[in-house]
Amino acid sequence: MSEFENRKAVALGDFDGxxxxxxxVVTGAENVVIYCVNNKFSLLQKxxxxxxxxxxxxxxxxEIKNLSGEEFADNILIEKFGAGVILCxxxxxxxxxxxxxxxxxxxYLESKDVWVRILEAQDYEGLPISSSRIRHAxxxxxxxxxxxxLGYCFTFESEVIRGDERGRTLGFPTINQHLPVGxxxxxxxxxxxxxxxxGREYKSFTNIGVRPTWRVDKPLCETHIFDFSGDLYGKTxxxxxxxxxxxxxxxxxxxxxxxQLNYDKSSxx
Numbered sequence: 001m002s003e004f005e006n007r008k009a010v011a012l013g014d015f016d017g018x019x020x021x022x023x024x025v026v027t028g029a030e031n032v033v034i035y036c037v038n039n040k041f042s043l044l045q046k047x048x049x050x051x052x053x054x055x056x057x058x059x060x061x062x063e064i065k066n067l068s069g070e071e072f073a074d075n076i077l078i079e080k081f082g083a084g085v086i087l088c089x090x091x092x093x094x095x096x097x098x099x100x101x102x103x104x105x106x107x108y109l110e111s112k113d114v115w116v117r118i119l120e121a122q123d124y125e126g127l128p129i130s131s132s133r134i135r136h137a138x139x140x141x142x143x144x145x146x147x148x149x150l151g152y153c154f155t156f157e158s159e160v161i162r163g164d165e166r167g168r169t170l171g172f173p174t175i176n177q178h179l180p181v182g183x184x185x186x187x188x189x190x191x192x193x194x195x196x197x198x199g200r201e202y203k204s205f206t207n208i209g210v211r212p213t214w215r216v217d218k219p220l221c222e223t224h225i226f227d228f229s230g231d232l233y234g235k236t237x238x239x240x241x242x243x244x245x246x247x248x249x250x251x252x253x254x255x256x257x258x259x260q261l262n263y264d265k266s267s268x269x
Contacts, residue, residue, distance in 0.1 A: 007084030010035050010077060012092055016131040017043025018053065020151040021089060021122040028087040028117055033057060037064065037094060043134055045180045048155060069100035073108055086116045124149050141187035141244045153240035156180055160232045163222070170254065172261050174222040175232050185219060192243040192268045195225045202228050205264050206239055209248040
């Protein structure tokens with residue numbers, strides 16, 4: 001085992017969504033501690049993040065935001081974590097007023113025998129991948145682009161709540177959920193999706209929005225799960241958005257709505 005592999009590594013970043021560029025950072029060493037310095041969770045909610053990355057440590061931003069670069073390096077990286085290697089992205093900034101860059105950190109820590117690796121940008125369609133680009137793609141309904149930059153399907157999980165059960169009368173029973181607070185709201189419309197129930201994946205389609213035909217006050221996620229029957233009220237269920245099918249629309253009657261739902265389902269099967 002090399003000296004590099006023996007050193008304790010700490011990956012620094014925002015890690016909102018843990019997209020492809022972030023993954024390059026956190027896989028830069030063995031058994032790396034992922035230190036999330038500014039916890040937004042607008043692309044990957046905390047409950048899912050914690051399960052996927054049990055080696056993550058979430059900073060108290062109020063506690064660290066006024067630390068100087070030197071204080072952050074000494075108090076957090078060396079004293080708190082005992083870091084021998086620091087991993088960060090090319091555009092990582094930290095310290096009070098975001099005054100320090102990865103290069104500043106490298107210069108400061110080289111005399112303390114702590115190595116700093118600065119990872120290059122990861123591009124998508126000729127531009128660096130970033131959380132802001134992914135958020136914009138979601139808001140524009142470009143779910144395929146968002147998923148490619150994330151490296152996985154945009155996913156949310158929340159409790160199944162009771163609705164008005166109109167879908168059941170149409171032959172398309174749905175589970176109703178609210179999007180988690182703080183998570184980016186994808187463009188309203190109907191999506192091909194995958195729903196995970198008790199560890200098993202089911203094909204599904206999901207409507208996100210306010211239902212123009214039977215309007216609701218708060219955006220709602222309604223998912224019809226293929227080939228599933230069972231009571232999910234009160235359970236926490238995860239839904240992955242795979243493809244954007246169409247905008248929300250107002251239907252003149254029940255038959256028009258049923259015809260559209262049948263078409264939506266056939267386009268997925």
